[in-house]
Amino acid sequence: MPGVKCGGCARFASALDGAKCGKCNLFYCRICAGIPPNTRASSKWRCLECKKNVARDNRNETPVRGTAQSPPSDVAGIMTIAGSPDATTSSVASPTPSEVSIAYATINKQPPAPCMDLQVILVELRAVRAEIQVFRKEMEVEMAELKTTLNSCSTRIDGLETRVDALEKLATSSPSNSNVDGIVEDLMRELNDRDQDLLANDIEVSNLPEGKAENPAHIFKVIGHKLGISLDDRDIVSAERDAQCLSYKHINYAWPQLSLYYILCDGGRQLNVTNSAGPAESRPRPIVVPLARRDLRDQLLDSARARRGATTADLDLPAPVQRFFLNERLTKPNRLLFRKARDAANALGWKFF
Incomplete structure (x- = not known):
């Protein structure tokens, strides 16, 4: 037997296991309709939605809107199934088979929702x-x-x-400390050679007495005139006393063959020299003269060699007559190397070195 959808809980139930509202014709299952077991509703049964719309007339059987329980008047519309122990023939009459078949046919005529x-x-x-x-x-x-x-x-x-990986390989293949020392030594040699090239036009006059108001450029012109070479102002770039004084103190120089004694101090007026041959001696600072042309420097050096032993006579210097020397200007390493070689030559009696 096909089921009918309940209008209350929307579940499907048997058409005989529920009640159909006589006003809205909606089917309700036994639980939603509040029908006790072993009983069935009559054709005059009304659902709660239809009952709540009935106008109130102050009668006891009038339903109240929103009441959760079915009113006592619902019992009058419910018929007890015949043959049950709770049946009361005095209150409601049992339906006939024809009435049941008509109710079933009416319910089956409605299409399911x-x-x-x-x-x-x-x-x-x-x-x-x-x-x-x-x-x-x-x-x-x-x-x-x-x-x-x-x-x-x-x-x-x-x-x-x-x-x-490339950096790691480069680090593992880097030169050792000895190679680094060799590279540093080569770089120092290159720097020294470059500095010496910059001094190619310079000349140095040593062992000249110093005065308070002297003019080194005028003194150098007089020396050139004494050596037989006429000098003009444009031939001399500058002329001044060397601002550095040297006193030798033990250090190990970068070159392995040199072990020299020196220390630099600026502003001294005398050059205090201590060599391996004897005690310290006091010397005046040399005059350093950068020349405009290298050939002029070479002429002065050649003339000084030809007139070896020239003295300060006729130079108008406030000091006793003494020898002076003209030499090419050397860098500090070259000057120290030259001094070391000259000391060794004097100690060993070398004539040429």
Whole structure:
């Protein structure tokens, strides 16, 4: 026997296991209709929705709106099934078989209500499926971008690893300390040679007495005139006393063959020299003269060698007559090397060195 959908709980129940409202023709199951077991409702039974719309006339059987329980008047509309122990033939008469068949036919004529809940569920499932598809597409795009970013990072990491490996190989193949010392020595030699090239036009006049108001340029012109070479102002770039004084103190120089004694101090007026041959002696500071031309420097040096033993006579210097010397200007390492070689020559009696 097909079921009928209940108007209260929306469940399907047998047409005989419930009651049909005589006003709205809606079917209600036994639980929603409040029908006791082993009883059945008459054709005059009304549902709660229909009862609450009945106008109140101050009678006891008039239902109250919103009452959860069925009124006592509902019992009068319920018929007890014949043959049950609770049946009371005096209150309600038992229905005949023809009445039951007519009620069953009337109930079967009404079409079953469509299942709206199932349709709602299907619509919601379709919406969820569409959202899942959109989310899947977005995730695919995000995954593609993430994959591209990971590939780029992997490429950069590979490049960094290659550079680190190259640096490690370079560090392991770097020269030892001895090679580094050799490189430093070569660089110092190159710097010394470059500095010496810058002094190619300079000349140095030593062992000249100093005065308080002297003019080194005028003194040098007089020396040139004495050596037979006429000098002009444009031939002399500058002329001044050397601002550095040297006293030798033990240090190990960068070149292994030199072990010299020197220390620099600025502003001294006398040159205090201590060599290995004898005690300290006091000397005036030399006059340093950069010349405009190298050939002029060479002429002065050649003339000084030809007139070896020239003295300060006729130079108008406030000091006793003494010898002076013209030499090419040397850098500090070359000057110290020259002094070391000259001391060794004097000690060993070398004539030429």
